Amino acid sequence: MTRLTLAGTTTAKPPTDTSDAVDVSGGDDGAAAEPEPEGPVQRAELGNIAAVVNGPRKNTVIAIKRPIFVRKLGTYHWNNARGRTPGVIALNRPDGTEVGRWAARGKPGxxxxxxxxxxxxxxxxxxxxxxxxxxxxxxxxxxxxxVGWRGFYSMDYQLLRQEPTPEPLSGDAPPDDPQTNGPAPEQIDVPVAPTADDDPARPMKPGETQTLVLYQGGEVLPPWSAFQGQGGSFKDHARIDSGALRVRAPEGSGNGLVGLYSEGSLLWLDSLRSGGEAVLTFDFDSSETTGFIIGLSTHHNLNGNEPSNPRFLLHWRRTAEGSGKATFIRDYNATLEQEAPAKAPKAVRLVLSEGGVRVDGEGLPADVTPWGDLSEAQGFRIYAISRPDKNGEPVSMALKRITLTRKGGGKPADGEKPAPGIAPLPTRFSSTASPARCGRRPDFMRIRRRSSSSSAPAR
Known part of the structure; x- marks a missing residue:
């Protein structure tokens, strides 16, 4: 099947002039005739036969390389074998301007x-x-x-008849160049193959940086899971509203643990030597946040239990007296506890480096906590959950975004040797365990990527 070039990954700016405006030329008082659709109806589609979940995490962007006449649009709503009563399918420009909306009819899946x-x-x-x-x-x-966490869709269309192209000036592209008005070349499906840029587990080159938005305030979908426990109920105490996961556990809800966590490792370390680091940034709506725990754990944890050891946690909360308090926890021990601003920080960064974990946030202690589990190829699960100062007190949290930035560190110098008295480990592989349990990095996971030109993690 011939397909027009449609790039689900492209987010090009819309043209400043619309090409369907009235065309007046040569002093003619009449408008140019609207081109008519011609040729067979073709289909562009984005989808596959693998298992699906609800709710795209990325905008489904269709980039069109030449004018077309769209006959039909289709979307897929499996919804855990329940389907959904048909509503409306719409197209908008990237700036939010509506192009059109159309009533949909339903068909069985x-x-x-x-x-x-x-x-x-x-x-x-x-x-x-x-x-x-x-x-x-x-x-x-x-x-x-x-499909890169975009929505499944199909689009039936025809090309538009075009006027003959004049002879090109010297140096111009020939009339049959696909970048001008010539016939569309044979095309392929929407490109959705994963790229290494989006992989949070890929090895980093020395000095290379990578910034990914891991969560952006929408529905809690894989690789994230809803978290609840110790009196907290995600169904009763959490909602998605105005671009944030908003938790409000009332008085008498125990420790009121509600939020999200990654069931699998989502942060992977490369070499931390010579300037290597990984930075997790948690953005909050400070006006609706009175207590939270953010942190990392290397081990799987049952939903409802606090993160397992080895772990590093930051617990910030506002006390009943109106003051703020911050506690650093490594494994079982509180390594630091001190007063903090009574208003929740808008952003908190956990900076993982060769020296340990440092917390960056307005008014928060910037002490570095040594942590021996920060090692190359180590994976960590990520947590962001509500928790009050004391059991039974009300608590609220509004989480807007989680961003990961990684920077690859330098490699060991050639000929570098272990410290005196320590023999080098032999290179030997002998294991029958599955690769996943041997510490293998996971298969590719599509995560929303920020451009390297972005000036700050928050948007």
């Missing part, structure tokens, strides 16, 4: 699931540029890692 497929008649021209596809039920829109 695999196994006869009612209304798993939504389909809308569009019959509208789309000019060159980028468009964001959305639905009235994004929370049931199917996605998975294979």
């Amino acid at each position: 695999q196994g006869g699931v009612p209304n798993a497929y939504w389909e809308a008649d569009v019959n509208q021209r789309l000019d060159e540029g980028s468009y964001v596809l959305t639905t009235s039920s994004n929370e049931t829109w199917a996605t998975n890692a294979g």
